[in-house]
Amino acid sequence: MSATVRAMRHVRGFDVVRPVSIGVMLAIMLPLVLLPLASIFIFGTNKGLGSFWAALTAPEAIFALKLSIVTSFWATVFNVLFGVLGAYVLSRYMFWGRTALIVTISLPTAIPTAVAGFALLLLWGKYGMIGQFLSEEHQIMFTPYAIILANIFVTFPLAFGVLMSVFETMSRSLEEASATIGATRWQTFWHVTLPSLRGAIVTGALLTFARAIGEFGSTILVSGNLAMRTQTAPLYIFAKFNEGQVEAANAVAIVLALFSFVIFSILFFARDWLDTD
Amino acid sequence: MQSEEFTTIFGSEENGAQASERETTAAASVRGLSKSFKGTRVLEDIDFDVAEGESLVLLGSSGSGKTTILRIIAGLEEPDTGRVILHGKDVSELPARERNVGVIFQSYALFPRMTVEANIGYGLRIRGRPRKEMRREVERLIELVGLEEHHKKYPSQLSGGQQQRVAIARTLAYKPQVLLFDEPFGALDAQIRVRLRREIHALLKKVNVPAIFITHDQEEALEMGDRIAVINAGRIEQIGTPHEVYNKPETEFVATFLGAANLLLGVVSGQNISVNAILVPAAEETAHFQDGQAVKVVFRPEDVCLSRTGALPEGARRLMNGIVEEISFVGAYERLTIRLDLTGRQPAVNEPPLYNVNAGATDTKTGVPIIVTRPKAEVSALPFNPDDHVAVGLTSFRVLPNFTLASERAGKIVAARK
Ligand SMILES: Nc1ncnc2c1ncn2[C@@H]1O[C@H](COP(=O)(O)OP(=O)(O)O)[C@@H](O)[C@H]1O
Ligand SMILES: [Mg+2]
Numbered sequence: 001m002s003a004t005v006r007a008m009r010h011v012r013g014f015d016v017v018r019p020v021s022i023g024v025m026l027a028i029m030l031p032l033v034l035l036p037l038a039s040i041f042i043f044g045t046n047k048g049l050g051s052f053w054a055a056l057t058a059p060e061a062i063f064a065l066k067l068s069i070v071t072s073f074w075a076t077v078f079n080v081l082f083g084v085l086g087a088y089v090l091s092r093y094m095f096w097g098r099t100a101l102i103v104t105i106s107l108p109t110a111i112p113t114a115v116a117g118f119a120l121l122l123l124w125g126k127y128g129m130i131g132q133f134l135s136e137e138h139q140i141m142f143t144p145y146a147i148i149l150a151n152i153f154v155t156f157p158l159a160f161g162v163l164m165s166v167f168e169t170m171s172r173s174l175e176e177a178s179a180t181i182g183a184t185r186w187q188t189f190w191h192v193t194l195p196s197l198r199g200a201i202v203t204g205a206l207l208t209f210a211r212a213i214g215e216f217g218s219t220i221l222v223s224g225n226l227a228m229r230t231q232t233a234p235l236y237i238f239a240k241f242n243e244g245q246v247e248a249a250n251a252v253a254i255v256l257a258l259f260s261f262v263i264f265s266i267l268f269f270a271r272d273w274l275d276t277d
Numbered sequence: 278m279q280s281e282e283f284t285t286i287f288g289s290e291e292n293g294a295q296a297s298e299r300e301t302t303a304a305a306s307v308r309g310l311s312k313s314f315k316g317t318r319v320l321e322d323i324d325f326d327v328a329e330g331e332s333l334v335l336l337g338s339s340g341s342g343k344t345t346i347l348r349i350i351a352g353l354e355e356p357d358t359g360r361v362i363l364h365g366k367d368v369s370e371l372p373a374r375e376r377n378v379g380v381i382f383q384s385y386a387l388f389p390r391m392t393v394e395a396n397i398g399y400g401l402r403i404r405g406r407p408r409k410e411m412r413r414e415v416e417r418l419i420e421l422v423g424l425e426e427h428h429k430k431y432p433s434q435l436s437g438g439q440q441q442r443v444a445i446a447r448t449l450a451y452k453p454q455v456l457l458f459d460e461p462f463g464a465l466d467a468q469i470r471v472r473l474r475r476e477i478h479a480l481l482k483k484v485n486v487p488a489i490f491i492t493h494d495q496e497e498a499l500e501m502g503d504r505i506a507v508i509n510a511g512r513i514e515q516i517g518t519p520h521e522v523y524n525k526p527e528t529e530f531v532a533t534f535l536g537a538a539n540l541l542l543g544v545v546s547g548q549n550i551s552v553n554a555i556l557v558p559a560a561e562e563t564a565h566f567q568d569g570q571a572v573k574v575v576f577r578p579e580d581v582c583l584s585r586t587g588a589l590p591e592g593a594r595r596l597m598n599g600i601v602e603e604i605s606f607v608g609a610y611e612r613l614t615i616r617l618d619l620t621g622r623q624p625a626v627n628e629p630p631l632y633n634v635n636a637g638a639t640d641t642k643t644g645v646p647i648i649v650t651r652p653k654a655e656v657s658a659l660p661f662n663p664d665d666h667v668a669v670g671l672t673s674f675r676v677l678p679n680f681t682l683a684s685e686r687a688g689k690i691v692a693a694r695k
Contacts, residue, residue: 181447182374184403191388
């Protein structure tokens with residue numbers, strides 16, 4: 001089988017495999033990816049831009065989008081700061097339990113987001129292991145802080161992974177050269193290490209933001225899905241759809257889709273700039 | 278061993294007091310360095326000094342521990358035992374950034390996001406020098422290393438040789454006590470390598486900063502080093518001037534690592550060395566040996582002279598007869614393999630002594646092969662063909678103690694590593 005494929009590839013002239021395989025890929029990917037995405041744009045605009053705009057500027061929709069952006073932003077800030085710190089420590093120092101720590105940090109990637117949200121509830125909820133010691137007004141579950149917490153839990157491994165791989169492949173000799181020239185640890189980090197992390201930091205931040213702004217499974221459990229209080233954009237889409245307000249859901253869906261397009265484009269088209277070290 | 282090294286460093290006429298005075302004025306010294314990685318010894322009792330303005334080359338094969346020595350001097354690696362002394366000050370406990378040494382890494386380790394200027398000025402910048410002074414100094418260094426046209430370029434836009442010059446200028450900016458070069462020419466192709474070698478050699482003499490070079494290339498070592506330390510498996514085998522290590526190797530390793538060398542096993546017998554049945558007169562060479570001691574006779578391919586008649590040039594000592602086995606031309610000289618007859622068979626009646634050769638047929642091969650090189654002029658004056666019988670003499674050779682008990686090994690040839 002594979003031998004025939006190889007033989008065909010070396011035949012001069014017309015190569016059957018090429019058009020067939022490309023055709024199959026198009027036939028699969030078109031209905032799988034492109035058509036659903038296209039349909040939200042078609043549906044959103046078929047009643048005219050006016051109704052789309054009205055749906056988008058409804059106070060609840062604006063609130064949901066804002067909340068998503070703000071909570072994702074803080075999760076991104078946290079991930080960049082602690083991602084850099086964590087990756088620096090874990091790549092530059094050898095200590096007992098280092099590998100275990102790396103595995104633990106990366107673990108949430110493999111956990112279903114609903115399970116993650118549920119676990120946070122069990123820990124921080126009113127009757128949870130930590131939550132029970134917090135007074136009524138300091139409860140964090142069902143507040144925007146819970147959303148940030150869930151976002152971090154779910155997205156930290158993404159930022160950490162990107163940063164860690166850059167730290168581990170970064171030539172140690174740059175930092176060593178800086179040290180022999182007379183720089184302190186901090187000067188070396190600031191002038192030498194950090195500039196080399198530029199691409200990784202931007203990539204990690206964009207990945208975090210893209211993932212956090214669309215987070216649903218964990219958010220719906222820890223936020224309580226309270227309109228105008230803890231309802232993020234994905235939750236808004238879900239709620240409005242359940243209420244039968246498809247236009248309202250669709251308008252926000254378009255905005256989220258555009259967000260991800262933009263982020264994806266940056267990651268895709270600026271990858272040379274992001275890769276250089 | 279210890280005292281032998283000592284005499285090679287300081288010269289035998291100097292007494293201990295003078296030697297220790299020299300020691301305090303050395304630009305850099307290491308004393309008794311040893312280091313293990315995960316239970317494997319990679320350095321053992323390393324001792325040497327670098328004088329002010331001197332270039333010392335650490336020569337050894339890959340994995341012999343050279344880089345580790347450099348890293349210990351720079352403070353990037355901690356030795357298990359031993360001290361590092363720079364200009365009389367023990368810096369063993371200081372971190373890398375307080376040692377003020379300049380390291381030119383094998384990969385140059387230039388900061389990729391900084392321009393040539395910024396790279397060179399880095400040492401002054403982190404020391405908080407005024408902008409004006411920094412500019413002037415960077416300007417001076419850029420001129421010194423001849424990179425005037427590349428101020429604003431990034432390292433990735435420079436050739437290997439230019440990057441190396443930036444790396445050197447970057448270290449010179451903060452006036453290091455000693456420069457450490459880790460295989461500086463390893464990443465460059467052969468043609469520029471020779472040119473850069475000369476340039477850097479000249480530059481070092483100009484700035485008069487002591488330097489330690491690492492290389493595995495014997496030619497490079499002979500050219501760059503005021504002195505050479507030959508390192509084998511984490512130990513220094515010999516330290517001396519290029520002339521000393523090449524012409525007076527103290528160990529078999531040194532003899533074979535620097536250039537090609539032939540080895541014959543022998544035994545000291547009075548003022549001679551007996552190699553099987555042949556006695557080679559060696560009054561001077563055997564002076565330090567006892568009668569009956571097992572030795573190795575070491576000689577370079579160019580120290581062998583051949584003759585058809587048995588008459589050898591003035592000063593050459595007759596070794597034995599041999600058969601020309603193989604001839605090849607290697608550029609400017611001819612390279613022959615001669616199979617020596619070690620049996621020393623007595624001449625038969627009417628047989629001229631020169632043809633008294635019994636090295637066996639080419640398939641049985643009882644004799645010992647040696648490598649001989651001859652310059653072109655000599656080749657045309659006295660051409661040889663395979664199977665010719667020749668008298669073999671030596672213009673000079675070294676006698677080394679034979680510690681190995683591999684007595685069944687009658688002789689061996691180790692060709693140059695390169
Ligand atoms: N950080 C390290 N960990 C473990 N082994 C090392 C380390 N650095 C060097 N070695 C080992 O020490 C030996 C000497 O290395 P090195 O000093 O780099 O040799 P050279 O520079 O002469 O090639 C090698 O066998 C190498 O594998
Ligand atoms: Mg090395």
